[in-house]
Amino acid sequence: MMNLSSKRRIGVIGGSRTGEEFLKLAREVGRLIARHGAILVCGGLGGVMEEAARGAKEAGGMTIGILPGSRTAEANAYIDVPIATGLGYSRNSLVAMNADVLIAVDGEYGTLSEIAFGKIYGKPVIGLGTWDVKGVVEAKSPRRAVKLAIDAAKGDAKL
Amino acid sequence: MMNLSSKRRIGVIGGSRTGEEFLKLAREVGRLIARHGAILVCGGLGGVMEEAARGAKEAGGMTIGILPGSRTAEANAYIDVPIATGLGYSRNSLVAMNADVLIAVDGEYGTLSEIAFGKIYGKPVIGLGTWDVKGVVEAKSPRRAVKLAIDAAKGDAKL
Amino acid sequence: MMNLSSKRRIGVIGGSRTGEEFLKLAREVGRLIARHGAILVCGGLGGVMEEAARGAKEAGGMTIGILPGSRTAEANAYIDVPIATGLGYSRNSLVAMNADVLIAVDGEYGTLSEIAFGKIYGKPVIGLGTWDVKGVVEAKSPRRAVKLAIDAAKGDAKL
Amino acid sequence: MMNLSSKRRIGVIGGSRTGEEFLKLAREVGRLIARHGAILVCGGLGGVMEEAARGAKEAGGMTIGILPGSRTAEANAYIDVPIATGLGYSRNSLVAMNADVLIAVDGEYGTLSEIAFGKIYGKPVIGLGTWDVKGVVEAKSPRRAVKLAIDAAKGDAKL
Numbered sequence: 001m002m003n004l005s006s007k008r009r010i011g012v013i014g015g016s017r018t019g020e021e022f023l024k025l026a027r028e029v030g031r032l033i034a035r036h037g038a039i040l041v042c043g044g045l046g047g048v049m050e051e052a053a054r055g056a057k058e059a060g061g062m063t064i065g066i067l068p069g070s071r072t073a074e075a076n077a078y079i080d081v082p083i084a085t086g087l088g089y090s091r092n093s094l095v096a097m098n099a100d101v102l103i104a105v106d107g108e109y110g111t112l113s114e115i116a117f118g119k120i121y122g123k124p125v126i127g128l129g130t131w132d133v134k135g136v137v138e139a140k141s142p143r144r145a146v147k148l149a150i151d152a153a154k155g156d157a158k159l
Numbered sequence: 160m161m162n163l164s165s166k167r168r169i170g171v172i173g174g175s176r177t178g179e180e181f182l183k184l185a186r187e188v189g190r191l192i193a194r195h196g197a198i199l200v201c202g203g204l205g206g207v208m209e210e211a212a213r214g215a216k217e218a219g220g221m222t223i224g225i226l227p228g229s230r231t232a233e234a235n236a237y238i239d240v241p242i243a244t245g246l247g248y249s250r251n252s253l254v255a256m257n258a259d260v261l262i263a264v265d266g267e268y269g270t271l272s273e274i275a276f277g278k279i280y281g282k283p284v285i286g287l288g289t290w291d292v293k294g295v296v297e298a299k300s301p302r303r304a305v306k307l308a309i310d311a312a313k314g315d316a317k318l
Numbered sequence: 319m320m321n322l323s324s325k326r327r328i329g330v331i332g333g334s335r336t337g338e339e340f341l342k343l344a345r346e347v348g349r350l351i352a353r354h355g356a357i358l359v360c361g362g363l364g365g366v367m368e369e370a371a372r373g374a375k376e377a378g379g380m381t382i383g384i385l386p387g388s389r390t391a392e393a394n395a396y397i398d399v400p401i402a403t404g405l406g407y408s409r410n411s412l413v414a415m416n417a418d419v420l421i422a423v424d425g426e427y428g429t430l431s432e433i434a435f436g437k438i439y440g441k442p443v444i445g446l447g448t449w450d451v452k453g454v455v456e457a458k459s460p461r462r463a464v465k466l467a468i469d470a471a472k473g474d475a476k477l
Numbered sequence: 478m479m480n481l482s483s484k485r486r487i488g489v490i491g492g493s494r495t496g497e498e499f500l501k502l503a504r505e506v507g508r509l510i511a512r513h514g515a516i517l518v519c520g521g522l523g524g525v526m527e528e529a530a531r532g533a534k535e536a537g538g539m540t541i542g543i544l545p546g547s548r549t550a551e552a553n554a555y556i557d558v559p560i561a562t563g564l565g566y567s568r569n570s571l572v573a574m575n576a577d578v579l580i581a582v583d584g585e586y587g588t589l590s591e592i593a594f595g596k597i598y599g600k601p602v603i604g605l606g607t608w609d610v611k612g613v614v615e616a617k618s619p620r621r622a623v624k625l626a627i628d629a630a631k632g633d634a635k636l
Contacts, residue, residue: 088405
């Protein structure tokens, strides 16, 4: 666990309810994040958040879940470090704040708020079938999304 | 001040930096909100927030400003009830939470986050030259925007 | 409603469950705050918060309730300006932040957290049968407590 | 990093400014927490927070720092998982929320707010020269404090 705090953090945002296809994408995104040696940050609940965390754990990675409720027990089974906030939806701001780069997979208004906070905090935002708003760089595949994210987190690319 | 708590609340969201045209729109929106007897809620700072509050005060209305910082003194000069939060940008969630309906005037990512929270909390969102995202009902004029907002706040119309 | 924002704000903190005697004290405190022309700030719920707000309204004052939940409807019947926060107990910090001076009536751990935040934010804290901790100035009566609070809010006295 | 989320979490609270003696106690508390296999949670800044985290790292433990600001870079050098909140002092609530048990070392009003939140959230609070308030179990040594904390976290003892 040496130098955990110096590892890059990639946030994966997306809804708790989404289609099978997006869940697969999220899991693959999680796997690739872990393979690149980055930490996965997410909202800690179900759907995209759970599949991304599951993928990251399958690939031996580490996961942080920033939860809306006041109990760490509400985290999904693949979260290593659950952080309870008790802030409700306002915790979306903290998810964006704690990642170097965000990857948005599908997503409803919660995801839109996280995209907006990502941009407020100056974080690059990469999309996989998510909101088509200014400042989101759409990627064609999980592989491409994570490549972009890692490069941006390292400062090798400016998104 | 009888029954202050039963008055409708219209939130006006928009950036602290915007063009002259949008500032005029914001002021007119504020005036019309006050004339309809509703309370104006905003983020309490400059630009769209300030002009909307200024308009509301010109028309004898009441204004609430939900501030990012920890001091009520940071509110603009037209805020009757400044609320300090110390939450930084996470206070955007509280602006949306404390309005029955939102009117977005222009706006950058902060406004986008408030639109998103508005929809998360089930609040109708009306736009005047703002983000073109699903769920925002674009209005052609301040008059139309406030008419839509008041009707929606009363439950006379479903947006 | 002229110059609402320049009025002094006195926060009344205390538990939702307390004895009859403390409820009476809270109501009297609220009345006196209003008679001195100050605005009452509280947590917006029941018990001490409700009785203080009730007293303030009986004396023609104005009341602000900073609520833990995300709906203004949870405010007690005597709150003019309910502010929903969705922050749960973390909203205790905002109650202290939005008052110039605090008066604590009885109270459990929620009140203790508000006393602590009051001192963190440099606000004088006056007590009526509350926690006996450093920095709380115990008063013998509502009259004395409000006198001390008003003087401190005006800067006439340093507590 | 297996089963990280099932490990006990002990929060160490205390001020950023304190005497040399308390800094030593904090470091020893951190060491013992790590030796018992628990994760250390703290506010992530200097003083007691830093020495406790330093002790935990010296003993091979893991540390979480829940920060007031919006940048993880403000964490002290011994924090493995910095969590930025941007909540200012309101983050004190989250420190208490994310620990199973709290150990308070010395401390000013920030610590008092964390003690209060600990009790609000039903967490046992153990003290080392801290605030003498109801519900804080004073311990005579770091060894005793951590023993009490671990037992309480396991549910073996009720504080």
